Amino acid sequence: MKLKISDRKKKILMRFYKITLVILGLVLVIFNDTFGKLEGFIEFIAFYFILVFITIAHWIFKQIKSIIRLKNEKEKTELMHLKSQVNPHFFFNILNNLYGLVDKDSKKAQELILKLSDMMRYSIYEGQNETVLLSKEIDYLQNYIELHKMRYHKTIDIKFNHNITDDTYRVMPLLFIILLENAFKHGVENLRENAYVYITMTVGNNQVYFDIENNFDVSLTNESNGIGLTNLKRRLELVYPKDHSLSFSITKEVYKAQLNITKL
Numbered sequence: 001m002k003l004k005i006s007d008r009k010k011k012i013l014m015r016f017y018k019i020t021l022v023i024l025g026l027v028l029v030i031f032n033d034t035f036g037k038l039e040g041f042i043e044f045i046a047f048y049f050i051l052v053f054i055t056i057a058h059w060i061f062k063q064i065k066s067i068i069r070l071k072n073e074k075e076k077t078e079l080m081h082l083k084s085q086v087n088p089h090f091f092f093n094i095l096n097n098l099y100g101l102v103d104k105d106s107k108k109a110q111e112l113i114l115k116l117s118d119m120m121r122y123s124i125y126e127g128q129n130e131t132v133l134l135s136k137e138i139d140y141l142q143n144y145i146e147l148h149k150m151r152y153h154k155t156i157d158i159k160f161n162h163n164i165t166d167d168t169y170r171v172m173p174l175l176f177i178i179l180l181e182n183a184f185k186h187g188v189e190n191l192r193e194n195a196y197v198y199i200t201m202t203v204g205n206n207q208v209y210f211d212i213e214n215n216f217d218v219s220l221t222n223e224s225n226g227i228g229l230t231n232l233k234r235r236l237e238l239v240y241p242k243d244h245s246l247s248f249s250i251t252k253e254v255y256k257a258q259l260n261i262t263k264l
Contacts, residue, residue, distance in 0.1 A: 187214035
């Protein structure tokens with residue numbers, strides 16, 4: 001039968017132990033001359049200092065553990081805050097479109113509402129998890145693309161090719177949407193015709209390669225990264241610090257982004 005000791009009793013015993021060590025130390029210092037003549041005193045002193053060393057080492061270990069825990073909690077809080085910032089303005093834009101569609105095309109408005117509902121459900125519930133199935137992320141991206149196709153009154157060339165060899169792969173939620181949203185926001189929205197977005201996702205050997213390419217209006221080039229990309233970079237640093245690469249390139253009117261995660 002195991003003897004269980006409550007946390008309160010453990011604290012009391014530890015406090016008593018520490019006080020005893022201090023008192024013993026004071027007694028040894030004050031009465032050193034008296035006790036020094038006794039047989040076995042040197043062995044007792046050695047044992048006492050071993051206990052003191054173990055106690056100090058245990059205290060240092062607890063402090064380090066506490067600092068690491070606080071750091072992890074701070075990073076988790078920051079990560080949750082970053083997730084909450086992902087594409088809120090997209091939902092507002094869709095709602096504005098819905099307002100205009102309700103009277104003009106109620107059937108299309110209903111389809112938009114259903115897809116928007118699925119996306120919001122995913123963002124609110126799945127988005128709070130540390131990881132999700134990669135297949136769910138792909139479904140989320142496809143819903144986003146379908147919503148945009150329904151939203152715009154122009155032809156957009158969109159291709160999404162994905163090859164997954166294992167359905168059990170998991171990633172941080174809402175990871176790729178920022179790059180896709182960026183392609184639509186700075187590319188498709190500003191082009192009257194010939195707009196395109198090409199997406200390729202390849203997964204295998206515990207790695208994922210996500211490439212996205214879009215054309216844009218050169219006269220409206222914006223050099224700033226924006227909140228979305230800054231958000232993405234910070235989240236990658238927190239979750240995949242040494243296991244990712246994120247790069248961007250611009251050639252004439254074509255913008256490319258590549259995100260590689262080397263350890264899922």
